[in-house]
Amino acid sequence: MVLPGKIIEEKVRLRVTIRGAVQGVGFRPFIYRLATGMGLAGWISNTLQGVSIEVEGTQKQLGVFLLGIGREKPPHAFIQSLESSFLDPAGYKDFTIHHSDASGAATVAVLPDIATCRDCLKEIFTPGERRYRYPFTNCTNCGPRFSIIEALPYDRPHTSMREFAMCPACRAEYDDPLDRRFHAQPIACPVCGPHLELWDREGSSMATHDNALYAAADVLRKGQIVAIKGLGGFQLLADARNHQTVQVLRERKHREEKPLALMYPSLEAAAQDCEIADLEARLLASPEAPIVLLHKIIGKSGIAPAVAPGNPYLGAMLPYTPLHHLLMAELGFPVVATSGNLSDEPICINEQQALERLGSIADLFLVHNRPIVRHVDDSIVRIVMGREMVLRRARGYAPLPIHLKNPLTALQAVGAHLKNTVALANGLDVVISQHIGDLETEPAYEAFRCVIDDLQRLYDVHPAAIACDAHPDYLSTRYAGRTGLPLVSVQHHLAHVLSCMAENELDGPVLGVSWDGTGYGLDGTIWGGEFLFVADEHVTRIAHLRPFPLPGGDKAVKEPRRTALGMLYTLYGNQIFQRDDLALLKAFSPRELATLHDMLAKGIHSPLTTSVGRLFDVVAAIIDLCQQIRFEGQAAMALEFALEGISTDEAYPLPLIISSPPAILDWSPLVEKVLYDVAQDVPVGMISVKFHNALSDAIIAVARYANTEKVALTGGCFQNKYLTECAVTRLQAAGFRPYWHQRVPPNDGGIALGQLVAASQRKVWSNVSGSTR
Numbered sequence: 001m002v003l004p005g006k007i008i009e010e011k012v013r014l015r016v017t018i019r020g021a022v023q024g025v026g027f028r029p030f031i032y033r034l035a036t037g038m039g040l041a042g043w044i045s046n047t048l049q050g051v052s053i054e055v056e057g058t059q060k061q062l063g064v065f066l067l068g069i070g071r072e073k074p075p076h077a078f079i080q081s082l083e084s085s086f087l088d089p090a091g092y093k094d095f096t097i098h099h100s101d102a103s104g105a106a107t108v109a110v111l112p113d114i115a116t117c118r119d120c121l122k123e124i125f126t127p128g129e130r131r132y133r134y135p136f137t138n139c140t141n142c143g144p145r146f147s148i149i150e151a152l153p154y155d156r157p158h159t160s161m162r163e164f165a166m167c168p169a170c171r172a173e174y175d176d177p178l179d180r181r182f183h184a185q186p187i188a189c190p191v192c193g194p195h196l197e198l199w200d201r202e203g204s205s206m207a208t209h210d211n212a213l214y215a216a217a218d219v220l221r222k223g224q225i226v227a228i229k230g231l232g233g234f235q236l237l238a239d240a241r242n243h244q245t246v247q248v249l250r251e252r253k254h255r256e257e258k259p260l261a262l263m264y265p266s267l268e269a270a271a272q273d274c275e276i277a278d279l280e281a282r283l284l285a286s287p288e289a290p291i292v293l294l295h296k297i298i299g300k301s302g303i304a305p306a307v308a309p310g311n312p313y314l315g316a317m318l319p320y321t322p323l324h325h326l327l328m329a330e331l332g333f334p335v336v337a338t339s340g341n342l343s344d345e346p347i348c349i350n351e352q353q354a355l356e357r358l359g360s361i362a363d364l365f366l367v368h369n370r371p372i373v374r375h376v377d378d379s380i381v382r383i384v385m386g387r388e389m390v391l392r393r394a395r396g397y398a399p400l401p402i403h404l405k406n407p408l409t410a411l412q413a414v415g416a417h418l419k420n421t422v423a424l425a426n427g428l429d430v431v432i433s434q435h436i437g438d439l440e441t442e443p444a445y446e447a448f449r450c451v452i453d454d455l456q457r458l459y460d461v462h463p464a465a466i467a468c469d470a471h472p473d474y475l476s477t478r479y480a481g482r483t484g485l486p487l488v489s490v491q492h493h494l495a496h497v498l499s500c501m502a503e504n505e506l507d508g509p510v511l512g513v514s515w516d517g518t519g520y521g522l523d524g525t526i527w528g529g530e531f532l533f534v535a536d537e538h539v540t541r542i543a544h545l546r547p548f549p550l551p552g553g554d555k556a557v558k559e560p561r562r563t564a565l566g567m568l569y570t571l572y573g574n575q576i577f578q579r580d581d582l583a584l585l586k587a588f589s590p591r592e593l594a595t596l597h598d599m600l601a602k603g604i605h606s607p608l609t610t611s612v613g614r615l616f617d618v619v620a621a622i623i624d625l626c627q628q629i630r631f632e633g634q635a636a637m638a639l640e641f642a643l644e645g646i647s648t649d650e651a652y653p654l655p656l657i658i659s660s661p662p663a664i665l666d667w668s669p670l671v672e673k674v675l676y677d678v679a680q681d682v683p684v685g686m687i688s689v690k691f692h693n694a695l696s697d698a699i700i701a702v703a704r705y706a707n708t709e710k711v712a713l714t715g716g717c718f719q720n721k722y723l724t725e726c727a728v729t730r731l732q733a734a735g736f737r738p739y740w741h742q743r744v745p746p747n748d749g750g751i752a753l754g755q756l757v758a759a760s761q762r763k764v765w766s767n768v769s770g771s772t773r
Helices: 027-037 059-072 118-124 168-175 209-221 243-253 278-284 322-331 351-358 442-459 475-482 492-503 554-558 560-578 590-602 612-622 634-642 668-679 684-706 721-733 748-761
Strands: 011-021 041-046 050-058 078-087 095-097 196-199 205-208 226-229 234-239 291-296 313-317 335-339 364-368 380-384 387-392 402-413 423-432 465-469 487-490 510-520 526-534 538-545 663-665 710-714 737-739 764-766
Touching: 011 059, 027 041, 027 050, 027 059, 027 095, 050 059, 059 078, 118 322, 196 209, 205 209, 209 226, 209 234, 209 322, 209 364, 226 351, 234 243, 234 351, 243 335, 278 291, 278 380, 351 364, 380 721, 402 492, 402 748, 423 442, 423 748, 442 475, 465 475, 465 748, 475 487, 487 492, 487 748, 492 510, 492 526, 492 710, 492 748, 510 612, 510 684, 526 612, 526 684, 538 684, 554 560, 560 590, 560 612, 560 668, 612 634, 612 668, 612 684, 634 684, 634 721, 663 684, 668 684, 684 710, 684 721, 710 721, 721 737
Parallel strands: 041 095, 226 364, 291 380, 402 465, 465 487, 510 710, 538 663, 538 764, 710 737
Antiparallel strands: 011 050, 011 078, 041 050, 196 205, 196 364, 226 234, 234 335, 291 313, 380 387, 402 423, 510 526, 526 538
């Protein structure tokens, strides 16, 4: 007799569908151990959507099983959704791992490449271990993922490791549910896996296996440059202590002054040259293992000045593959580890590319025979307001999806012209590609096209429309127009704002502060100092920087002295050419000044801009900090670095003029004060601080004018640590709620996300035309 209310503990079947990052992280072995440890029968299988599980037991047991999935999942797994239902039992006798199910649409999250775990690291440095000194050691917790996968689901036949048949020992590990290499798809060992070779510039092998690594280390010690085939492409390595070697690398690579990244043997070695806070140390040693911008220890660094000239920061990373760990342990000193490419080209991913494109740079090539499916650069991160801010999103981060609050239809976004990434939307997830770079060369444009095709094929998404920048001459825009898909043109600065809003899961109304160097304006001018009020269905250009001319157009972008002259001509007219006390005028020849005078007087090839990025250039040129640049953002970086060690709340005036919409931030009082301070020999650091503070105060003034609580800070200008932290702190003190980027870059690398959101919302613009006051 059964008493009322008593639960009969009969067996039932639980069906579970999990979506998220659950392939390539040891999820199936984890479920196997969880189920068998509880005495449950059933099965698990990879699918194109994630994993499917069926398991039988009492309802109480299955409840504990479900809780265990969330509480005990592998460290690199994340669950986006878990759907479960109870069914009649099927009579399973044991728990098994089924072959992958390749039916349905591909929605599973593809994992990024993961830095070497502690267990694998211990193996490669322990004599007697089977994988002692083996540079391709990995397990379910680490190793290549995105750089080797060719199709979903994530199984060895769908990766570039399919060429390597497992030896009996690796097969035993792969098939053992209690082994950490159970179903580790890139599993390999010295018997059956990839191996190293050292090549000369002709592609002839000079050494193999461990001898190749020892020989590469030896030539690095001697001051030569080695191209090494890493995880997602080639890197160029050189002794970072050797000033002459670094200079040779710069000359051969045509990279005059832009900072070069470093790789240190250990965290302790990096701490000899850099100040490392706890959060920075965690990032360096994290599974993502990005390049982290670290402050130099003043007067103590042993790094060659040519690595980062005039820069108080070093871009440092730690070894993240067994190959890097072994090489750096052998060297014991830091090396330059910069992308294996020519300037404005994508990194090389195979030996033939490397020989052709890097043969004039590298002395030798340390290569291996594991194919790289797609290029994946090193990511770059800095700490801002106690949080990580990704400046270049690639290895370790891409292609993890950005999860949205509201679903999108299948859409493709092609990003911007500089720092290009593309993005693909399907439902609640947006996949942002790895960093592609500036679309300035044919190889870069080819890489751009390949990445688009690659993502669509990998995720089996057929976009219904394509979103692009409003600039008609961008290569990405022209590509979008040739696809034949319905085209959605998105204004550059709106895309920035919507990207920041999407990352922070914000609904309107929001005041978007979108500051950068260049963006095509809807009124035909060059925007870049924009305040956009974003509501549910509308976007209003509520304020912007007062326009000024750029004599020479694109040439002025590379010559801050031109931009400054354009602004000063607007302020003083012909009289400015008589100011022989100004350093920026002395930077021109008389002939150049005559040409520029004609340009400005007649309005020839002098487009108007509202760019805050160009305002940084103006101030840098007036105080003679930077008259011409060798890389994008150099003048703005010099201004940021100049204020180090100076603390003041003083600010230059940058008044908000409110008469007819949009309101105008008038830079003329600021420029006049800067000129006065220069004449009074005020230190450039003090001028820089007062300039940055003025920008922060201007944001607060517009936020009050907009009368909205939420303020989103976006665009390349907010890569500036001082500007972002000053603006955030002052906004919070004034009662506003500021938001900024974290996992999506604030620069044009985050544009594609905003383009997708804009394409799905189709907001109506108002106050498009700016004032020319």
